Amino acid sequence: MRVKGLIFDFGFTLFSFENPSIEKYYDCFNRGLLKSLFILKQEKIIEEKEIDSFIKIFNRKRNTFFKSSIKTKEEFPTTLLFKSVLTALKERGYNIKDENVKEEFIENLAEIYHSCEEEEWKPYKETKFTLESLSKSSYLKIGLISNHPNHKTINNLLKNNEMKHYFDAIVTSAKFGKRKPNPDIFFYTLKKMGLNKDDAKDCMMVGDEAADAVGADRAGMQLILKEREYEFPFEREINLPNLIKIKSIKEVLNYIE
Ligand SMILES: [Mg+2]
Incomplete structure (x- = not known):
């Protein structure tokens, strides 16, 4: 043929x-998340006191999204993950200033989040x-x-x-x-x-x-x-x-x- x-x-x-392991994957994502949080703070979208809640919700949603994507064969993009965490924080009464956040900014956040992983491939x-x-x-x-x-x-x-x-x-x-x-x-x-x-x-x-x-x-x-x-x-x-x-x-x- x-x-x-x-x-x-x-x-x-x-x-x-390089040298793959579950621990290494998670380490990459956690380091990436810290970099993204730095940007969110720098742009004054979230404040220092909101960081812990952000991380907690982010990790929870990341796991839920990942499990659903395996089960349903639908993808939950990282951009959606960031948006849904910001929404969840707002719903819980946190003072999130994301009114002027553009799609491009969220795409940049997702790129930064994956940047440590990117270095390893x-x-x-x-x-x-x-x-x-x-x-x-x-x-x-x-x-x-x-x-x-x-x-x-x-x-x-x-x-x-x-x-x-x-x-x-x-x-x-x-x-x-x-x-x-x-x-x-x-x-x-x-x-x-x-x-x-x-x-x-x-x-x-x-x-x-x-x-x-x-x-x-x-x-x-x-x-x-x-x-x-x-x-x-x-x-x-x-x-x-x-x-x-x-x-x-x-x-x-x-x-x-
Ligand atoms: Mg493959």
Whole structure:
């Protein structure tokens, strides 16, 4: 089969998180939150005495949003998280001065919140070579789907590593609203790549976890499983026929004419 389109997952497929652990993830987010709080205070939107309540509500909502997103396959973007915490504080009678807060400011807050995490994601050493080699094909379309609550973070990482131009479509669950394995995010990405649902059978998804595998299967696409050394907690097993497994991202090149 001549592959018309290749869709990559981001985390642990094209980029790796250095020495991953749950503790390290949480440490990144907590440090990011402190940076965002500094901005909120500096802009006089919240006061020092409101910080503890902000953190408490933020952490509670972050967990609720995260759990719901896993269950419903809908994404709750980080921008929405910040907005809902400010609203919740106001409802509890806190004097939050967010009347003049613009969407752009909230987007900036979300970007800062994810900035510590952003520093930890590094492309695998074969990623650039692989994308560069694939981009030489005149007919192959290249896409990316990431389950991430902040679009800008993924965009920054691709831009700062000079990889953005390789993609015909960059889709995050933050922007689309639904997460993998919902097949809609796959069909939406195909469309953005200039393909349609009927082309799915001639496309391949490259990913490292069940959400990639199940979603690709539902959308009618073949999966290439990038095997990962780090095991996620509560990892779901992937049971699909004709599963192709690779260890290095550059092995993708073997499946493209
Ligand atoms: Mg991944």
